[in-house]
Amino acid sequence: MKSGYSGLTPVQLTGLLLGIFGLILPFLLPLGTLSFAGQIGLGIFFMAAIFWMFEPIPIYATSMLVIFLQIILLSSQGPMFMDAKLPTEKPVELQEQTWQIPTRALKDDNTVLVAVEPGKTEAVRVDVIERNGQHVIVRSDELSADKAIVSDTGHRLVNYKPNSYTDYIGTLANPIIILFLGGFMLAEASVKYNLDKNLTRYLLSPFGSKPRFIILGLMLVTAALSAFMSNTATAAMMVTVILPIIAQLEPGDRFKFGLALSIPIAANIGGITTPIGTPPNAIVIAALTEYGKSISFTDWIIVAAPLVIVMLIFSWWLLLALFPPSVDRFNLDLKGKLNLSPKAIGLYVIFGATVLLWVTENMHGIPSSMVAFLPVAALVTGRILGKNDIRNLPWDVLWLMAGGISLGIGMDKTGLAVWMISGFDWGAMGYVTLIIVFGLVAVGMSNFLSNTVTATLLMPLVISLHTSGVMGDNFNLLITGVVIAVACSLAMALPISTPPNAIAMSTGIIRTKDMAKVGVIIGTVGVMLTIIYAIFYWPLVTN
Template identity: 85%
Template sequence: MKSGFLGLTKTQLAGLVLGVFGLFLPFLLPLASLSIAGHIGLGIFFMAAIFWMFEPIPIYATSMLVIFLQVVLLSSQGPVYMDAELPLSEPVALEEGQWQIPSSALKNDNTVLLAVEPGETESISVYVVDRNGQHVIVESTELDADTAIITDTGHRLVNYQPNSYTEYLGTLAHPIIILFLGGFMLASASVKYNLDKNLTRYLLGPFGSKPRYIVLGLMLVTAMLSAFMSNTATAAMMVTVILPIIAQLEPGDRFKFGLALAIPIAANVGGITTPIGTPPNAIVIAALSEYGIDISFTDWIIVAAPLVVVMLVFAWWLLLALFPPSISRFNLKLEGKLNLSPKAVGLYAIFAATVLLWVTENQHGIPSSMVAFLPVAALVTGRILDKSDIRKLPWDVLWLMAGGISLGIGMDKTGLAVWMISGFDWGAMGYITLILTFSIVAIAMSNFLSNTVTATLLMPLVISMQASGIMGDDFNLLIIGVVVAVACSLAMALPISTPPNAIAMSTGIIRTKDMAKVGVIVGVVGVLIILAYAVFYWPMVTN
């Protein structure tokens, strides 16, 4: 597989070449209706999408590269826009209704661009009376002695007002990233003081020793933990719980497939429950907030949790139907003792306070990202987490999300997002078709790509459908955003679909075909459940 060059596989090498080509591609096919900045933005989008798909460099590296390119190529302080000024001129009044303007201001289709606001232009049609070299005489009732006419219609500032580079860099401190930082630090401390294991022990107790209820218990506990911790860490922990159970089965017993599949399914689905459950949620929430829709922690749970419960119960039924239990009871031995050292107790208090404040956001109104700084500050102040723990946080995931948010800002700012969807007649699609399309595309993509990347690539399109107004009043931005977030987490047909799948597959207990069969069924039923919620439940709770 390795091609030897830079230690990349052939696919990765192809991705590297294609990605670099993609960066320049928009300039090879000038797209008339797209601004120069839009061309740059499109190049960055192509490169990022290809790099994220083929992974010639790690996905977080692509995110950092996106931010770097945006800062250099799109910001008002970068070399491209540093000294840029839009060349303007005022028309010279001749006789009645006729004006003399520079010939460079007249476009081929006899229109003239007027600068309205920074970054905005208005196009007016004029009647050409005469041309004399550098000037043209035109007739128009819309011109005025102090109208600002753009004299270079292909200028890089036409239809683009660059923003400060700090906006792109600032995505790393975006409220949603800070929310995740809070979640990561709580999770890290929970692992350090074994809170996750001890909670599992207590929560599994009531489910007894009957195999079917043990599976249900495992799934509910996994989902509950992964709603607050990373799906991956939860899955790794739960694997240590199920291995001793599986060891009690006969070697050829198919029930073990169900047990081993229950963990990644519940971890993936559980991540949907809260904003901090899994990164795609963050991408969706950040994109919506850029558009002025702020979803509170409580709102998200109200929207997402009922779907999670239905998905879990369905998956439980499915696993038991496919892989029925063969023995009547299990010996579930979970050893461990609750850590009662002062630091551990401090963690429990901080954990409880934070989660309580998060889920009651609607009652007190303190934004969840602000609450998230409570664990950040308290855990290090109390020396519950030290320097080495901070260094071990998944910073790569924070950068991955920041790059995704930054890409979205750039696509919106350059007019690229609106331009991308303008070529397709979305209006002809009904609400139901639209939801089916987005959920199926998201599930299909994120089976092969990172869930976060899928959300990142789809959200700018969702936002621009709203911004451009082509969907009319039927369009509910919030619902389509939730559809994307949920669908990204329901892709689990392959070992590469999500890290929890990879962990479950690595144990060697399940076969790829079992995972594919169950994953495809969960995906298809998931689309139907999403549709049902989008039609009956979400309109009720989001208005």
């Protein structure tokens, strides 16, 4: 949320200073085994997390800044590592199994690093026989005259092989970003030709005029649209539908709270349904794919949709219980008629074909990101979208996601993520406790932070729990990732939790305490339900 009308608030100014301090903090602390690149990575992580929390600059700007800092400070072409070469030397054999090595090659724990391949070394234990200034004489049966050892163990390239800068900037063309681009272009065209409004009109008509069924209809339609469009755009559109209904109510009628809350709740939950439903899904899917756990569009729906449906029905029941309808019937006047111009019909065909190909990915095997280029190419080829429409796409969201994916890559490659989990005995926690904790932390954090940012900050930890193997065989990377994605979308207790919440609150109809009460109940029940699905249902439908 933007604060105030202009300028930096004291909180934002504090965040700005803290963030800059966070960037250099890792170099002021004794961080043990963390590599030099890891320290840079940690600084970037601190800065990003603080900027995302306090928002001295917009959250998408922080994402762009992350990518900029990574290409400058961490890439193999940046000034830090451009000409850097790991200093190595061959040990000098004095007698059999007795070697002379440079003093700086010997670490404090009496090990020597043998350079195996770029970015990888192997620690070898040695017995120190004699130290004489520049050199040390050691005994070891593992060293050999043709195996180079690292002659400076404090060097910045020890255990770090810098990525090309193209890996960081390339995140903007990550398949999952392209998938979102396809979704954004479909949504842009739908708004332009009023497909979203007309669909709403058709889909709502079977729900009649009884208030309780109108609310159900509103929630199902909102969720269905926000599964494919932006949650925010869907909520904004649905607000224009409910305002005339609310105008029909008596001023003191509490039912209006339920009506106005139903929209953001359904929009937030609806985003869980598909990979393109909401940006946190992208962060999770990109991280899972990087580690060989890709999940198809179809599989995501099989995993998520049953949870979404139960959560919608529960939320419907909750809203009716808290804010019972006071009148028997409403007039739901939905103006407008279907646009039947050739371009609009073109859109309907492209929209239908794309969604069909997405949900049937398991049957034909064409990756959803490839399918996403069908609307990208077809909508502009058919002049359904023009130049101005392309400029109007939410590029900020694409950059936000790209920055999140890029931060994850950096944290993994620099060894930062593994270092961060190393201080705690995760294995003792047990897998089930772990996913409960991650679910609660995610829903808690994302009530205050952007959902995407929450997923961005948590996924690297999940990935390192996987790669380090500390959790044992029980640990399921895919399911843990999905728990995080779902929990991020279940945060809706505050106006600042999500943009749909902010929109609903801005109408002035709802009170913050109602949103908080309903949001906390849905968040808690939602995480519990998610864990039940994660233990009993998801293992059956994933591999």
